[in-house]
Amino acid sequence: MVELDQFKYTLSTYDDTLVEVRDSLDLDGKVKRIDELDKSMEEPGFWDDPETSTRLMREAKNLKDTVESYRKLEQEYEDIQVMLEMGYEENDPSLIPEIQGMMDDFVEKLEAIRIQTLLSGEYDNNNAILKLNAGAGGTEACDWCSMLYRMYQRWADKKGFTTAVIDYLDGEEAGIKSITLQINGENAYGFLKSERGVHRLVRISPFNSAGKRQTSFVSCDVMPDIKEDLDVEVNPDELRIDTYRSSGAGGQHINKTSSAIRITHLPTGIVVQCQNERSQFQNKEVAMQMLKTKLYMMKQEEHAEKLSDIRGDVKDINFGNQIRSYVMQPYTLVKDHRTGAESGNVNAVLDGDIDLFISAYLKWVNLDSKKSD
Known part of the structure; x- marks a missing residue:
């Protein structure tokens, strides 16, 4: 036959x-x-x-x-x-x-x-910490931030991964101003490192009374969740530690006390926040570990390029710096500007179908590294 x-x-x-x-x-x-x-x-x-x-x-x-x-x-x-x-x-x-x-x-x-086989980085097997920040676009950008949060949550659900919100800040009128999400699962960081950068949305905004097409931006930062002790010294005199009341959904412990912690590392300007733990002490502990992870990766980069793929720096949240565009009007297309991967099914992508872009990124990075050898 x-x-x-x-x-x-x-x-x-x-x-x-x-x-x-x-x-x-x-x-x-x-x-x-x-x-x-x-x-x-x-x-x-x-x-x-x-x-x-x-x-x-x-x-x-x-x-x-x-x-x-x-x-x-x-x-x-x-x-x-x-x-x-x-x-x-x-x-x-x-x-x-x-x-x-x-x-x-x-x-x-x-x-x-x-x-x-392309996930060969030192921390690719680790859980991931993903942070989204609304940028240019006002309320529309905050709504875009909430859409991306849902996209990554749906992706994690489909993978069988678990998630936990570490920090959350509502938008002034709608959506989310910023959110930090821990995603737990095998190779979570290896997959999600492809998402680091600025994500651009083009659509007719429901918040624009004139019904005009609007462009908004959200930055995505991703780092591995490293539990083991890191060779990083943090001088307490170089830290500014602020407490604040938690915001967003969080049950009975939300907004009762100023237990949320924000730590600013003054020499580098790195800011980490945590509000999901029950006590100020626990929030501070989690935030300090996140800070040490950031500093550790920066230190490794300065002395060796082996961890250059986990730098964690994000470009300005503005036009021209996007890694991926999501266009809903006048046509529908999601396109990754690094790899050229694209999909015409915007709704499916926003519902968590992003493996196409993750795979394309990993292949692209692997090909690029072979050319550099």
Whole structure:
């Protein structure tokens, strides 16, 4: 049957990709490292240092998950080959829809694991802290900020990730002025680092009584959530610590006391805020860890370029500095200005379908780094 011949040819085109993915994953090296970690866990005293033991257990789990994912992919490849042989032997057209479904599932999983091979940064596996700030555009920009917050929340939900609001500031009339969101999930930072920059919205604003098209901007900053102790010294004399009442949705603890914390690092101008914890002490602790993470990344950049992809600096929130545009009028298009990736389905993108842009960014960065080598 012609359909079976086409399936067989299509499957063969992925042979090289499977080998490339296996080599990129360094599967043999991962299996060796898993054996080393398993043996170390059996040694007496392994649990004496909870921080180290937790980190090594997390590493072992991630390695095992990666190896298992690839082996399942190889098994699916073999299962499709078996189904194709059955199709030829039985000349049964009823097998075609089943084979098509298996092919679609295989291709989707292969692409997902191929993207995973591009997540090789030191902190790519970490959880992420994402901050949105409304820029030029007034109330429209604040509404745009709330739309982006929903977009990332929906994306996280679809990934099975959990989220928590660390800090929140309402817009004066509508929307959100700024929000800091913690996103917890495997490779959360590795995926979301692609979102750092200025996002531009073009639409007929519901806040414009003249019904004119308006452009607004929101900046997105992303950094990894680093739990371990960092080699960073913070001079208390170089900090300005302010307390304020929490704002936004937060239940019974919101607005009762001035427990929210804002820390400004005077030498660099870095500002971090936290309001979601129950006490001022806890908020200060979280904010200090965020500040140390920022300073640590800046320090690493100054002395080595290995962490240059997590700098965290964001350009001015203004026209001409955007990384991505979302146009709703006079036509519908979302376009990434770095990679050229685009989608005409703006509503789907704003509903969290941003993997197209994340994948394109990771491939673009990987290609760029190869050219630099």
